[in-house]
Amino acid sequence: MTLRAIVQRASGQDLRLCHACNDCDLGAANDMDIPLSSLVQLILLDDEEALHCRTLWSDSVHEAARHACKRGLDLYAVITALREEKLRRDGH
Numbered sequence: 488m489t490l491r492a493i494v495q496r497a498s499g500q501d502l503r504l505c506h507a508c509n510d511c512d513l514g515a516a517n518d519m520d521i522p523l524s525s526l527v528q529l530i531l532l533d534d535e536e537a538l539h540c541r542t543l544w545s546d547s548v549h550e551a552a553r554h555a556c557k558r559g560l561d562l563y564a565v566i567t568a569l570r571e572e573k574l575r576r577d578g579h
């Protein structure tokens with residue numbers, strides 16, 4: 488199963504609705520390495536870098552993601568789902 492499908496199953500969010508508008512970029516925080524929009528694109532590309540980037544574990548990004556998407560995608564739920572997948576793969 489692709490990362491996009493895993494995220495959709497866990498969060499109910501279909502990232503194929505993303506228009507790559509980059510409006511969800513929140514500005515730089517110390518604990519992020521890639522913009523939120525890039526994290527979304529990595530998931531769509533089924534690129535496992537999405538599971539290893541620091542941005543995934545940034546609590547400030549996680550919180551700000553609630554209302555970040557102008558297309559109505561719940562990126563808070565997306566990050567939560569991706570964190571859960573990473574923890575599952577790590578055996579937690």
Ligand code: SF4
Pocket residue numbers: 504505506507508509510511512524527555556557558559560
């Ligand atoms: S704001 Fe929403 S539609 Fe735009 S790039 Fe971010 S996730 Fe995609």
